[in-house]
Amino acid sequence: MPQTQAFVGVADHGGWAILVTAACDGTLIDRRRVELVEDSLPALPHHHECQLLPVDDAIALVQRVRASAEKHAALALSSLAARIPDIGGIALRARQALPETTAERIKDYRARNVADWVMYRTALACAAQARGWPVYWYDAKTVASSASRALRLDDFDAYFAALRAAVGPPWNADHKIALAAAIAAAAALASESRAQPIS
Numbered sequence: 001m002p003q004t005q006a007f008v009g010v011a012d013h014g015g016w017a018i019l020v021t022a023a024c025d026g027t028l029i030d031r032r033r034v035e036l037v038e039d040s041l042p043a044l045p046h047h048h049e050c051q052l053l054p055v056d057d058a059i060a061l062v063q064r065v066r067a068s069a070e071k072h073a074a075l076a077l078s079s080l081a082a083r084i085p086d087i088g089g090i091a092l093r094a095r096q097a098l099p100e101t102t103a104e105r106i107k108d109y110r111a112r113n114v115a116d117w118v119m120y121r122t123a124l125a126c127a128a129q130a131r132g133w134p135v136y137w138y139d140a141k142t143v144a145s146s147a148s149r150a151l152r153l154d155d156f157d158a159y160f161a162a163l164r165a166a167v168g169p170p171w172n173a174d175h176k177i178a179l180a181a182a183i184a185a186a187a188a189l190a191s192e193s194r195a196q197p198i199s
Contacts, residue, residue, distance in 0.1 A: 005088040007189070008080065008133075009182030011174040012036070012093060012120050015043025019076070020178035021084055024186040026151050028163060030084060031175060034076035036120050037068045046115035050106045059102045062119075069123040077127045089134040089189045091143075091181035092121045136185035140177055147180035150187035156180060 006029050011018045015037040021030040042049045045065045050058035081087060095118045098111050105111040125135045138146070148156040160179065164171040 005086050005186075006030075006084050007088055007182040007186040008077075008090040008128075009138075009178035009180065009185065010090065010092050010121075010124060011178040011181070012117065012124070013174075014116055015120070017076075017120070017124070018174040018178050019080060020175055020182055021080065021087070022179055022182040022186070024183075024190065026147075026159070026179075026183050028167060028179070030080065031167075031171075031178075032080070033170075034072070034079075036072045036076070036123065037065055038072070041065050041068050044116045046102075046106055046112040046119075050112070055103055055106070058106050062102050062106070066119055066123070069120050070126065073120075073123040073127040074130070077124070077131060077133075081131060087131075087133055089136055089185050090124070090128040091136045091138050091178075091185035092125055093117075093140055093181075094137040095121050134189055136181075136188050138181045138184055143177060143180045143184050146184035146187070150183050 006021045006023055009020045009022070011020075016033060016035050019030070019032050019034055020028070022028055037043055041064060042061070043065075045058075045061050049061060053061065077090075096114045098115055098118055099105050099108055105115040128135055144156045148154070148159075151159070153159050160176045163179075
């Protein structure tokens, strides 16, 4: 895997996300905030608005938000790819399992608390896969440790703090998670590539 290849780490929120792109050695290449839904739509429909609607209307609302998320995810990654042509993969926070249907997700308390996050991560994953980018699913609790191992660091917090001092704001906890995810993805996907047999 070329050391110049870039990897994208994502720290997502309801309706928006921080994308940090880094090289295999941890060098920062790009950082940006992207919107994942249009302003006229609710960012967390399962959790909020759908609770006040008849089920058919609620399902229709989720479908509109999902379509908007898919559109915005594709646009965000297209814009990133236009600036950085050699992207080797994307890292997204792991998704929780959900009931099969939208109606079940709206009714189930646990499911509706995570369904919106899963929707945005799925939209980003599909947009990435459409571009041929592998998807690396990370655990936010352990990703900094994975990044430290990949870079052979004793302290990822110190590495992040030094980089923050060099690049300036905005550079917060979301950027830290996204950077760590990009670095962890680079290492994991490189290992997968080396493990594949040569045809």
